[in-house]
Amino acid sequence: MPLGGAVAEVASQPMFPPQKKTLDSHSNMAPNRRLKRVAASQPGFMTLNTSIKPENLVSNRRKRINKNKKKNWNKHIDVNDVEDFLEDVRLQERTTGGLISDKSDESLFFLDAGDKKAATQTAVEPTEAKTGRRKASRPLKVDLILKNNSLVPVPKDILAYQLPNAKKLRNVAKKAEQLAAIGKVPKKHRPPTKVDGPTKTTAADAPNNPTRDFYDIWGQETKETCDPWYLRQTGKAPVKRREKWNEKSSLLPAVEIIAPGGSYNPDFFSHQALLLKAHEVEVKKEKEENKILKQLAYDKDDRATEESVFQEQVEGLEEEDYDSNDFNSACTLGILNLVEKKTEKQRKKERVQKIKEQRRLASRYKTGQQQQLFQLRSIKVALRQREQRTKERQTQRRANQEAEKYRPRRLGKLKFTAQDLEVQLTNELTGSLRTLKPEGSVLKDRFKSLQKRNLIEPRERAKFKRRLKIKYVEKRSFREIT
């Protein structure tokens, strides 16, 4: 009875249906299995499942089959007994924490000395159940069901303890330690070598930062950071600026002051003078425009009349014969001329004439030279005149060159065009600072001044050119309406 009780207790544990094992797992467990099989064949082995008998586990019957083919091996081996046995072993492990046959008797059995203890237990229980404390300490049924009752320990999750790249890291650390022992610091921990290297640039360094601070740039001498020879050799020495580049490209003043007539409350005459100047400019412009118009206009006498139109239509119909005749006669005359040849006599005569002429010229030249002796004074005068002329030209040229320095030069496709004169008409002048309406734009004035002083070349604003044509398509919905 006591033995049976123990067995019943063990069997009352919740049983899970045996899981179907794959063949793989069996083959893996082969050595283990054999061992257990050996244990089962022992006389003292006990099974937990009552339907399985230890005698059945080791079958005595021998089947006759051909063993020369592997196919047959697989086919005819009965593995049910093995599986049953293994299931049983697993069950034992799960429920009791090991094979029952291995356990000592004391752990399996106890001596039943009566119901005294059990009676007291049942008596006490209801009282205790009433108190809330006990109730709270007792686990819920749900938790009990879900609780893992297996006594087989959960296998360890190895990955939770493993570091990726552990080996490599270990090696690196080892090497670093070795280097540190020598006195070398790895690159990562080294401070940046370049002091003025690529630091993080901020808006503070920008040239238009409104709160930037200035210093005495002309007071301090530039300090030599390196050996000048080294700098020169490596091409790092600053290139010297030529004096010429600091010269002004024009002698015009930076700020040209407006004529006195441009005062907001001008003197009458200076205002008139300025108006006159502006007027002259306008007249000149108009003249140029008119010139172009005149060139474009056609002469009214050239207009086609009925007569001239008729003449044109008839042209070429009548005069064809004339032309061909003329051409033929000219051709024949030319050929005749070519054919004529000089006689010997003529040639001789020509030669004599030529020599005579040469002689005449030579003698004339000689007498001319002799005569120059007597013309010395007039020659001197001529020379002096020529020198005078060259001198005048020189001064003139120099003056022109000086004047050129005040003039805008031709620096590109476009010529410099001065801006319109700022002028206010007499009725626009208000005579009071409050009601003054400023004329012209200072921005344009500055821009033109830069152009005038040859600092920038006059340019036209770049025109926007569309590369592809725009295609207009009417939407269908819109088209339906229209």
Add this chain to the structure above:
Amino acid sequence: MGGVQKKKFDRGAATNYITRNRARKKLQLSLADFRRLCILKGIYPHEPKHKKKVNKGSTAPRTFYLMKDIRFLLHEPIVNKFREYKIFVRKLRKAYGKSEWTGVTRLKDNKPVYKLDHIIKERYPTFIDALRDVDDALSMGFLFSTFARTGKCHVQTIQLCRRLTVEWMNYVITSRALKKVFLSIKGIYYQAEVLGQTITWLVPYQFSHDHPTDVDYRVMATFTEMYTTLMGFINFRLYSSLNLVYPPKLDSKASGASLKGEDDGDYALDSESYMEKLSALSSSLARVVSSVEEDEAQMDSFPVEGEDVEQMEAREKEHKEQEAQKRLFEGLKFFVNREVPRESLAFVLRCFGAQVSWDKSLCIGAAYDVTDETITHHIADRPNMEKQYINRYYIQPQWVYDSINSKICLPVEDYFLGVTLPPHLSPFVEEKEGDYVPPEKLRIMALQRGEAIVQDEDEEDDDDEDDDEDEEEEEEEEEEEKEDEQNLKKMETQRSQGKSLSVKVTPGQVKKEDRGRLEQEEKAEEKRLAIMMMKKKEKYLYDKIMFGKKRKVREANKLTAKRKAHDDASKTDKKKKAKKQ
């Protein structure tokens, strides 16, 4: 015989010049960057003497640079910065396109910037060189500081320009360097003398901008970039030369107490209000070493060889005059009404030692109220004021500018409210001998000489009585004639002398005149003899010069006559109108 055949355009002018496009390719820069570089480095295009030779036979107009200049540009470290910037823009565009916002912020934090300090040092080796070129910088700075912040240029640039110009104005005020002012229809021209250099700049009127379309803003912004850097360094140097603290600070002792107490509540940030207070130009600046009012410094006299005592005296006199001009408005107390350009007036008045204030609601930094009894001049620009204090002059702003230009405090009567102002003459015109001088200027010159002129009648008197008026007018004309005579005396001395002989002579006067006249006669005699002794050629030249002078005088006389006729005509017109009314 033989040798290698010479190729065309292999040497000479053709190799000395390079076209813009080739230069650009050589530097590997875009056109905009190339232009920027040239502006910053001060390398400008050249017009070759023989275009055909340079242009390899073609006469097409092109922009040329000197080859050496471009080779010089190759060494500039900023070129690399330009390239970096190009890459930066490309990366940024890509990041935007992929909407990688962290990438965008990272790129923006590391935006490549360049500094122009070394270029300034290179282009202007000495401080004086820089000061000579400050005209342009100032005009540009003042122009940009008046721009609206509408995205035509960077807001930061505008702020920097404002800061630098305010610093400059404060310097001019402290050093009292201003010499001339001219209100033109375009803007206000100022001229100052700083460390012996005459500096002229143009300030646009406020709020008068229309943005012209044919101006390249990029080019202007590049120039401004360079000029602001230049101006910063110049300002620093100028401030240190006056012993002032450089980022300028207001003198807390002199005016800080009154300022701080009142305005602190109105402005949000201290830093904001500080700039505003500085730009109000109403208080003096702090010095490094707080100095006691410097006493009148005696000018050291270094006798230079070949310079006689007269010249020395003249120089000393000039110096004294200048000193006097600097203290033109000292002790005067001005109040500026709200319709008047405040900044210009505050700047100008403070330059000559006046005290200025304005309405508290107009601008920060008002030192006193309208109700202050000690105010001497009230500047207003409206026909009349309702409430007027009896112990101050109500004048129009032109008085200030005219007084500065004429270097004396002009009589106030011509500039009262509602009075038609005398013309505002340009101080930059200097008449030579024999030129036409407008009568207004003659009058001012007479005032400068210290001659008292009977006050001209005000227009208001004209309405009273006709008879009186005529007489007065006659008087006026006589006065004008007198003035004219004074000026033309030199030209007409000989004639006038002849006439004056016939006039009766009192014994006392004879003595006085005799001395002067004897000298004059002697001089005239000498001159005549010298003319007689002249060579034919020189005589011819002399005659020519004299003829030119006479012609000038004739023309000037003609203009004065015309002016008189014009004045007469306008007066009669007015009279008629008055009668009609």
